Amino acid sequence: MSGAVPAPARVSALASRGGPQRRIVAILALATVLGGLGVGASLSAGALLIVDVTGNDALSGFGSTMNAVGAAIAGIPLARLAARRGRRIALASGNGIAVLGALAIIAAAAVQLPPLLFAGLGVLGVASAVQLQSRFAAADLAVPEHRARDLSLVVWSITVGAVIGPNLITPGAVVGRALGLPELAGIFVFTIAAQLAAGLVVWFGLRPDPLLEARRIAAAASDAPVSAHSSPSPSPGRMTAAASRTPQFLAIALIALAHATMVGIMAMTPLHITHHGGSITLVGITISLHIAGMYALSPLFGLAAGRLGAVPVVLGGFAVLGLAALGTGFGGESMLVVQLALVLLGIGWSMVTVAGSALLTEVTPLAARPRRQGQSDTAMNAAGAIFGAASGAIFAAGGFGVLSGIAGGFIVLGAVAAVLLRRARPAPAERTH
Known part of the structure; x- marks a missing residue:
C-alpha cells in the first residue's frame, strides 16, 4: 500500500x-x-x-x-x-x-x-x-x-x-x-x-x-528529515487517509458537548440541594462523589477504549450522561437520586473525555495534532463556561427539570456526533505514531 x-x-x-x-x-x-x-x-x-x-x-x-x-x-x-x-x-x-x-x-x-x-x-x-x-x-x-x-x-x-x-x-x-x-x-x-x-x-x-x-x-x-521545530510531511497515503477533517471536528464537538452538560448540571446542584432543605455538608459530600466519578475510574475507561474501541466507550458515556440528566430532571426532593445522578454525571463525563481525547488523537495526523488538541481544549472550556454561566438563569426560570432537559439535548447531539464520526472516520492515518 x-x-x-x-x-x-x-x-x-x-x-x-x-x-x-x-x-x-x-x-x-x-x-x-x-x-x-x-x-x-x-x-x-x-x-x-x-x-x-x-x-x-x-x-x-x-x-x-x-x-x-x-x-x-x-x-x-x-x-x-x-x-x-x-x-x-x-x-x-x-x-x-x-x-x-x-x-x-x-x-x-x-x-x-x-x-x-x-x-x-x-x-x-x-x-x-x-x-x-x-x-x-x-x-x-x-x-x-x-x-x-x-x-x-x-x-x-x-x-x-x-x-x-x-x-x-x-x-x-x-x-x-x-x-x-x-x-x-x-x-x-x-x-x-x-x-x-x-x-x-x-x-x-x-x-x-x-x-x-x-x-x-x-x-x-518514512526516511524523511525532521528538525526540532518542524513536523514531518505525511506520505501521500497518509494524506489521503487524513484528507477529511470532519472526524476531527466531530471529536472536538462531542468532547465539548459532554463538558458543557457536566458543568451546567453540576453548577446548579448545590442550589437544588439547599432549596430542598439539604445542608452545606450534604452539598460537599455530593460534589465530592461527583469528582470521584469524574476521575477515579478513568483508567478503566482508558483500558475499555483500547480493547473495545473509542467510539463505543464514547456512546456509552453519553448513555450514562443521559441517565444522570434523567436523575436530576426527575429526582425532585430525593437527595439520594440527585447524588446518584451526580456520580453518573462524573462517570459519563470521564468516559467521553478519555475516549474522545484518544479518538481525536487517532483521527488527526501527527503534524496537525497540537493544533486540533488546542482547539478541543478551548472549545471544551468555552462550552463549559457558557453553559455554566447560563445555567443560573435557566435554573431560576425553570428549575432542575428545564436545565436537565437542555442538557439532554446536548447529550443527544453528542451521541449523534459520535455516530457520524464512526461513519466518517477514515482508517487510522498512521499506526506507528
Missing part, C-alpha cells in the same frame, strides 16, 4: 517507544498531581475570596467561570507553542504563567482590588489548560492500543489535587496570617509552590520531549 511503513521500520519505531513512554507518563502524572493541588485549592477558595474582596455573594460563581475562561483562552496558544517547541516548553511555560496568576490574586486580596482578583483568577486558569494538554502529551508516543490507557492515567492523577486541594484552606489561613496576608490568600501560596514544582518536574523530567520524539520516529520510519 502506498505510504505504508515497512515492517522492520514499524517494529523498530514501536520498540523505541516503550521505555521512554512509561517514564513520560509517570512524569506527566506527577506534574499533574502537583499542579492539581494548586488548582483544587484555588477553586475551593476562589469563591470565598471573591465575596471577601467584593462583599457581593452574587459574584461568587465568577471564580470557576474565570478559571474556565482562562483555560479556554490558553488552550490554542499553548498548543501552538507545543507544535513549535515541544510539550516540555509549552507545559512548563503554562505552569509559570499560572504562578503569575496566583501572585496577582494574592496582591488583589491584600489591596482589596476586585478587577485584579478576577484577572488573576483568569490567568490562573492556565493551570487547568496545562492539565488538559498533559493528557494529550501522554498520547504522543503511545502505541494505538495503549493510547487511551496512557492518557487516562494522567486524567486520573487530577483526582489527588481535586481531593486534597480544597482541604488546604485551613493551613493556608495559617500561612496567610504568618505572612501578613488575608487568611483566604494564604492558600494561593501553596498554589505558587505547587505550580513551580510541577513546572520543574516537567522541565527536567520530560526528556525526551514526547511530541518531538514522536516526530523523530515518524521521520525515521
